Amino acid sequence: MESLLQHLERFSEVLAVSRTTHVRTWDPATVRRALQWARYLRHVHRRFGRHVRIRAALERRLQNQWRLEGGSGSSPVPGLTNFQALERCDLRLSLRLLENRALGDAAYHCLLQELFPGPGVPDADEETLQGSLARVARRRSAVHLLRLSGCGENSVLEEDFMLKTQAELLLERLREVPRAEAEGPNRFLSTLWDRLPQNNFLKVMATVLLLPPSSPRPQEEELEPGTPKTLGDGDQELVRWLLAKPEVMTAFCRTLPAGLLTSVAGRHPELSRVYLGLLTDWGRHLHYDLQKGVWVGTESQHVPWEELYGKFQSLCQAPPPLKDEVQTALESCKAQDGDFQVPGLSIWTDLLLALGHGS
Amino acid sequence: MAQDSGGFSSDYQFWMQKLSFWHQASTLETQQDTCLHLPRFQEFLRQMYEVLKEMDSNMIIERFPTIGQLLAKTCWNPFILAFDESQKILLWCLCCLINKEPQNSEELKLNSWTRGLLSHILSAFRFDTKEVGLFTQGLGYAPVDYYPGLLKNMVLSLVSELRESHLNGFNTQRRMAPEKIRFLSQVCVPLVTLPDTEPLVEALLTYHGHEPQEVLWPEFFEAVNEAFLLKKISLPTSAVICLWLRHLPSLEEATLHLFEKLISSERNFLRRIECFLKDSLLPEAACHPAIFRIIDEMFRYALLETDGAPEVLAAIQVFTWRFVDALEKQNKQLKFTLKTYFPYASPSLVMVLLQHPKDIPQELWHQPLKHISEMLREIVEDQTHRSYGDPFECWFLFIHFGGWADIAAERLVMSEAEPPEALLWLLAFSHGPRDGSQQRAQTMIEVKAVLSHLKRLLRSPTLLASDLQAAAAESPDRDPRPPSCQQLIRRLLLNFLLWAPGGHAIAREVITLMASTDEIGHEIAGFLDQTLYRWDHLCLEAPRPRKLARELLAELRAHVQPRPAARGAAVHAAGSLGPRDETSSSW
Numbered sequence: 001m002e003s004l005l006q007h008l009e010r011f012s013e014v015l016a017v018s019r020t021t022h023v024r025t026w027d028p029a030t031v032r033r034a035l036q037w038a039r040y041l042r043h044v045h046r047r048f049g050r051h052v053r054i055r056a057a058l059e060r061r062l063q064n065q066w067r068l069e070g071g072s073g074s075s076p077v078p079g080l081t082n083f084q085a086l087e088r089c090d091l092r093l094s095l096r097l098l099e100n101r102a103l104g105d106a107a108y109h110c111l112l113q114e115l116f117p118g119p120g121v122p123d124a125d126e127e128t129l130q131g132s133l134a135r136v137a138r139r140r141s142a143v144h145l146l147r148l149s150g151c152g153e154n155s156v157l158e159e160d161f162m163l164k165t166q167a168e169l170l171l172e173r174l175r176e177v178p179r180a181e182a183e184g185p186n187r188f189l190s191t192l193w194d195r196l197p198q199n200n201f202l203k204v205m206a207t208v209l210l211l212p213p214s215s216p217r218p219q220e221e222e223l224e225p226g227t228p229k230t231l232g233d234g235d236q237e238l239v240r241w242l243l244a245k246p247e248v249m250t251a252f253c254r255t256l257p258a259g260l261l262t263s264v265a266g267r268h269p270e271l272s273r274v275y276l277g278l279l280t281d282w283g284r285h286l287h288y289d290l291q292k293g294v295w296v297g298t299e300s301q302h303v304p305w306e307e308l309y310g311k312f313q314s315l316c317q318a319p320p321p322l323k324d325e326v327q328t329a330l331e332s333c334k335a336q337d338g339d340f341q342v343p344g345l346s347i348w349t350d351l352l353l354a355l356g357h358g359s
Numbered sequence: 360m361a362q363d364s365g366g367f368s369s370d371y372q373f374w375m376q377k378l379s380f381w382h383q384a385s386t387l388e389t390q391q392d393t394c395l396h397l398p399r400f401q402e403f404l405r406q407m408y409e410v411l412k413e414m415d416s417n418m419i420i421e422r423f424p425t426i427g428q429l430l431a432k433t434c435w436n437p438f439i440l441a442f443d444e445s446q447k448i449l450l451w452c453l454c455c456l457i458n459k460e461p462q463n464s465e466e467l468k469l470n471s472w473t474r475g476l477l478s479h480i481l482s483a484f485r486f487d488t489k490e491v492g493l494f495t496q497g498l499g500y501a502p503v504d505y506y507p508g509l510l511k512n513m514v515l516s517l518v519s520e521l522r523e524s525h526l527n528g529f530n531t532q533r534r535m536a537p538e539k540i541r542f543l544s545q546v547c548v549p550l551v552t553l554p555d556t557e558p559l560v561e562a563l564l565t566y567h568g569h570e571p572q573e574v575l576w577p578e579f580f581e582a583v584n585e586a587f588l589l590k591k592i593s594l595p596t597s598a599v600i601c602l603w604l605r606h607l608p609s610l611e612e613a614t615l616h617l618f619e620k621l622i623s624s625e626r627n628f629l630r631r632i633e634c635f636l637k638d639s640l641l642p643e644a645a646c647h648p649a650i651f652r653i654i655d656e657m658f659r660y661a662l663l664e665t666d667g668a669p670e671v672l673a674a675i676q677v678f679t680w681r682f683v684d685a686l687e688k689q690n691k692q693l694k695f696t697l698k699t700y701f702p703y704a705s706p707s708l709v710m711v712l713l714q715h716p717k718d719i720p721q722e723l724w725h726q727p728l729k730h731i732s733e734m735l736r737e738i739v740e741d742q743t744h745r746s747y748g749d750p751f752e753c754w755f756l757f758i759h760f761g762g763w764a765d766i767a768a769e770r771l772v773m774s775e776a777e778p779p780e781a782l783l784w785l786l787a788f789s790h791g792p793r794d795g796s797q798q799r800a801q802t803m804i805e806v807k808a809v810l811s812h813l814k815r816l817l818r819s820p821t822l823l824a825s826d827l828q829a830a831a832a833e834s835p836d837r838d839p840r841p842p843s844c845q846q847l848i849r850r851l852l853l854n855f856l857l858w859a860p861g862g863h864a865i866a867r868e869v870i871t872l873m874a875s876t877d878e879i880g881h882e883i884a885g886f887l888d889q890t891l892y893r894w895d896h897l898c899l900e901a902p903r904p905r906k907l908a909r910e911l912l913a914e915l916r917a918h919v920q921p922r923p924a925a926r927g928a929a930v931h932a933a934g935s936l937g938p939r940d941e942t943s944s945s946w
Contacts, residue, residue, distance in 0.1 A: 081499065088504070095503055099478045105470055109459040112477075116454050118412065134447035137480045139506050141441035142550050146513050146559075148437070149539070149546040157520060161512035166494055168508055173498050196497045200490040 001054070004044065005061050011037045012065065012080050015089065018096040023103045028110035031097065035114050038090035045086035059083050081176050091132050166200075167207035174234030185237040186244065193248060202255050205242070208235055209264045209271070239268055253278050254303070258314035265315065266322050276315075276329050283308055283333070283347045295347055309354055316355055327357065367406060374403050375425060378432040387542070390438065394548040394578055397442045404433075404448040411455040416469060419456060426456075427472065434476050442549035446480060453477050510555045517543065518562040537574045540566065544579040551582045552591045564598040564605075573605060580606035588616045600644045610650060614657045617641060621674055627884045627916070629892040633677050642681035646689050648699035651682070655700075659755060669885050672758055676889075679759040680896060683713065704756045708734045712760040717897050725779070728767050731757075732781035735788060740796060754792035762893050764789040768847075771810055772854040775817075778810050791843040801837075802844045808834070809848050813855050822861035824868040827852060846882065849873060853886055857904040866907060867914075880915060887912040 014034050017023065026034075048054040062080055080089065097103055097111055116130050127135075147158070177184045193201060242249050253261060253275050265272035282303040286295040295305040315326040330352055337346035343353060377396065381389045411419055419426060433439055433449055440446045456473045458466045482502065495505055520535050535543075544563055550556040560583060568574055583602055586592045594602075603610035617639045624631055636642055645651035658678070661671050697709045711730050719727065735757060739750045757764070767782045780803075787794070787802040794802065812830035816822060831848055833840055840848070856862035856869060874880040887908050894901060 091503060092501065095481060095501070098474075098481060101471075101474070105457075105461055105467075106459055108470075108474065109457050112454045112457055116450055118408075118451050118454075130447065130450070133481060134444065134450065136503055136506070137446040137450070138441055138553060139510050139555065140482070140502075141437045141446070142553055142556060143506060143510050143513060144437045145441055145546045145550065146510075146517065146543075146556075149543045157516050161509065161516040162488075162491055164512045164516075165505055165509045166491065168512075169495060169498050169500055169505055192497055196494055197490045200494055204494065 001057065004054075005057070007037065008041065008058060008061060008080070009065065011041055011089065012062075015080065015093055015096070018093055019100055021102040023097065023100050023107070026103060026107045028107055031103075031107045031111050032114060034093060034097075035090065035111075038093045041086045041089050045083065049083075055083050058086075081173070090129055091136070094129060094133065095136070163203055163207045164211075166204045167211055170204055171208050171211065171234040174237050177237075185234075186241050189238070189241045190245070193245075198251065199255065202252050205238060205252065206256055206260050206264055208238055209268060210260075211235065239270055243270060243274065249274055250278060258311045261311065262314040262318050262322070266318050272322060272325070276326065279308065279311060280329065280333055283351070286347055288344050288347075290344070293344070295350065309351065312351055313355060316357070330355075330357070367410060370403055370406070371423070371429075374400060375429055378429060378436070381436060382432045387545075391545060391576075391578075393436065393438045394545060397438065397445070397549055400439060401443055401445045401448065404445055404452065408448055408451050408455070411452055414455070416456045416458045416466070420469070427469075430456075431476060434479055438549050440480065441553070443552060450477065450480060453480075507555065514556055514559045518558050521559075521562045521566050537568060537570050540568065540574050541576055544575040548576070548578055548582045551579075551586045554592075557592060557594070560592070561594060561598045564594070564601045575605070577606065577608075580609050584609035584612055588613060596640055596643055599640050600647060600650070603644055603650055604647060607653065610644075610653055611657070613639065613641065614654050618657070618661060621670070626670060626881060627888040627912075629673060629677055629888050632674055633681065633892075636674075636678055636681055642678055643685045643689075645678075645682045646685050648695050651700050652702075654678075662755070669882065672761060673885065673889055675759055676761045677892070680762075683715070701756060703752055705734065705738060708738070708756070712757070712763065716762065716766060724766055725770065725782075728763060728770070728785065729779065729781045731763055732767075732785040732788075736781075736784055739788065750792055754788065757789060761789065762896070765890065765893055768850055769854050769858070771806075772813060772851055773817075773858050775814065778807055783807060786847060787844075790847040791841070794841075794843070798841070802841075802847065805833075805837070805840060805844055806847065806851065809851060813851070813859075816855075816861075817859055819861065822859070822865050824865045824872060827855070827865065827869050828872065849879070849882070850886060853883065857890070857908055863903070863907050866911060870911065870915075874915075880918075884912060884915040887915070 014037065018034070044058075048058075059082060062082060062085075065080075080086070094111075094115055097108075098115075103111070115133060173188070174185055177188045242252065249271075256264075261275060265275050285299075285302045286297055286305060286308070288294075289296045297304060312326065312330070316323055318326070330348055334340075334346060334348035334352060337348055340346045340349045343350050377392075377400075381393050383389075414422065423429075430449070430453060440449070453473055453476055456469060458470055461467045461470050495502075521540070540563070543559075547556065547560060547563065551560055563575060563579070564583065566575075580602060583592070583594075584606070587594060587599060587602075603613065617635060620635045620639075621632060624635065641650075641654055645654055658671070658675050662668070662675070665671050697713070698706055701709050708731070711727055711734065714727055716724060716727075735753055738753055764786060767785050771778050771782055771786070783803040783806055784799070786806060787799045791799065791802060809830055816826055816830060819826070831852055852869070852873070856866040870883060874883055891905065891908050891912065893899075894905060
């Protein structure tokens with residue numbers, strides 16, 4: 001067992017090196033050995049997929065490594081994150097080496113011989129590596145062709161599936177982040193927030209929060225029914241983190257379109273309460289411009305009336321109970337302000353009137 | 360390979376020109392042309408690999424100075440890369456160009472260029488925006504990790520757009536324009552066999568727009584049909600039915616494909632024929648009258664072409680059984696009237712024929728038999744009923760439900776009573792549809808004579824093969840029996856052997872005497888196979904006859920050489936149940 005774990009660690013290193021210029025020193029024998037290790041680990045994946053103890057030990061080792069390196073390297077995520085990754089480790093290594101121009105000609109020649117033995121090689125019970133590589137190429141071309149056929153011209157559709165894909169990836173990672181320390185997912189998300197383009201990240205988060213509850217990871221669960229359920233619910237981790245990060249939550253509620261926020265609020269009551277709190281807070285910052293007869297902000301960061309109105313309007317069209325909660329919140333704000341019936345005195349009176357709920 | 364090289368060189372020139380044409384402009388026409396040529400081009404790539412793998416890179420460049428252009432243009436064509444195994448073969452071809460130890464700058468350059476193409480194939484067509492790239496990288500994913508998921512979501516997006524429902528709150532309701540759907544179907548031609556795109560193929564097949572004309576590209580249908588027939592994809596039955604309803608050439612192709620399988624399969628194995636039929640989905644698809652009538656029309660041609668080959672008759676019968684089963688399974692209440700399936704037949708006759716004998720008590724079987732016979736006879740012999748078709752049409756309808764004729768034969772042999780005229784006529788008609796009424800009357804007299812002889816034997820405690828021979832003997836003062844009548848009498852005798860208490864003891868001897876030619880040997884095997892199949896279908900309890908029929912069939916199969924159903928070829932068989940050398944005129 002210990003030798004297997006060491007093997008795993010050494011292969012992680014090989015994988016890390018495979019995309020650096022260090023491969024300049026690799027000779028054909030090194031290439032062959034690296035591929036042998038990868039094949040061995042894939043074999044381990046196949047052999048021990050249903051073996052809970054061995055699987056758990058391997059996962060633990062991978063997570064330890066992640067925790068040690070976590071956030072310190074160029075990426076917050078190591079090369080191998082979980083047991084499942086072993087299934088594709090030979091494919092990953094091959095692609096990295098094929099794309100690495102630092103690999104010498106002799107080593108490259110050997111790599112091709114190993115990867116593409118040509119036709120007539122008997123297929124074992126599993127797909128051959130050359131089959132997997134060909135499928136990589138085929139899938140990429142398929143993506144290109146489908147995009148050519150219409151997804152491309154239609155940026156809405158493209159955004160749709162790009163976001164869904166990113167959301168699934170984020171959710172998968174959230175479920176893998178080391179569990180040992182309670183702060184794991186939170187620290188991981190904060191690191192990502194600091195490093196990644198925030199606009200895109202906000203949209204991805206919203207998509208994660210809207211994914212059907214049981215949608216991702218069906219394959220793995222089917223494959224290994226005996227696996228202990230150590231994986232948390234990624235979207236709950238995300239909700240917890242958002243609640244703990246007011247500045248992110250504010251950006252979330254400011255940046256995303258009203259309809260999307262309404263959907264998120266409908267699905268996650270904890271977030272909807274914070275959202276409503278933010279909206280009322282933003283409303284309080286506006287004052288009535290008597291001359292123009294409109295509600296305006298005093299500072300540039302204040303939320304304009306139109307935006308506020310749009311967000312409330314969308315919420316009021318949501319199915320109950322969200323719709324009723326919003327209505328109640330607006331009514332109670334109006335009452336606190338003095339329950340005015342005429343416009344221009346309380347923003348809540350005016351909002352309710354504009355929304356067609358004025359009494 | 361040397362003698363092929365001329366052909367290969369001209370192919371090389373042809374494809375070089377094609378690739379340049381496709382490469383110059385990516386228009387709808389060039390893309391269509393590419394899709395049309397994908398299988399042939401893949402074949403060319405295979406040939407090229409066979410040529411290249413025998414040479415080193417220097418030889419290759421010397422022999423094919425423009426190979427770089429050819430391969431580069433191929434590598435940049437997404438249709439080719441997406442098709443079947445083309446990308447794999449292309450990878451093999453490129454591997455042949457890599458020099459293990461490049462000696463000079465030219466060789467170094469070639470290596471570097473080839474490596475560029477190889478990594479292009481594996482990481483081609485990146486389109487992620489910078490943001491997406493950063494995001495996935497930040498999470499530690501490489502494209503190889505998320506392209507399957509991306510493709511899946513892309514396919515789902517397109518599927519929901521086709522079905523006008525959407526994935527999440529970012530999207531609004533929109534209809535896909537017909538020309539976009541048409542283009543999508545074209546793009547799917549190389550993707551049909553990629554499992555990831557199956558939901559999209561299905562959604563396209565089942566998509567029903569509001570346009571009067573077909574929006575999907577015909578080559579898309581062809582590609583899907585071929586992949587389905589070659590079992591390269593699995594589609595739900597409903598999607599396959601949509602395909603055949605929308606593209607009749609595909610339905611014809613599927614039916615011909617079934618015929619080819621039936622012809623090349625071993626003779627007299629109805630169970631296997633049933634499997635082929637079930638596998639083909641055609642009986643289920645035939646629940647749609649338009650599909651039924653085309654398949655039925657093709658069966659009719661097959662029957663005419665083979666002059667009523669027993670194998671075709673058997674296949675039509677099994678097909679009809681499965682079709683009726685499927686009709687029942689789909690809907691207890693018929694969605695379409697029977698008239699839509701059999702437009703030229705008398706509806707009341709179809710109703711009676713469609714009755715499953717299993718649903719009627721055995722002692723009452725004579726009633727539908729009589730009814731069928733009378734109705735058929737009235738139409739065939741009475742000129743005023745010509746609207747229900749000529750005798751051939753009636754016969755063609757009847758043989759779909761040929762089980763009834765077999766039941767009639769069984770009844771006649773086992774009955775102690777005087778043979779009813781109606782049953783005799785039905786048998787004579789089913790075995791000789793082209794006979795005139797005089798000829799048919801003659802057959803009926805012959806059959807009646809044989810039956811009365813058999814009836815006496817039924818009661819006899821000991822039977823000899825010669826007794827049966829005598830029963831079947833032709834009367835010297837009558838005309839010789841025509842072949843159809845001879846065949847009918849052989850059937851009666853075989854039924855007698857299976858059912859009569861004394862028949863078992865002499866069955867082998869009689870069959871050996873009877874099977875004077877290979878063709879008759881096959882006919883007997885066919886009869887036994889069909890009888891066993893029919894008994895199973897009727898859930899008939901008949902342990903002793905069943906056991907005997909099974910044993911006789913096994914022995915016949917062992918001795919009559921299995922061969923394709925093509926008629927006419929002589930087969931030499933040996934052994935106890937094999938055909939004998941001497942011919943015996945009485946059978």
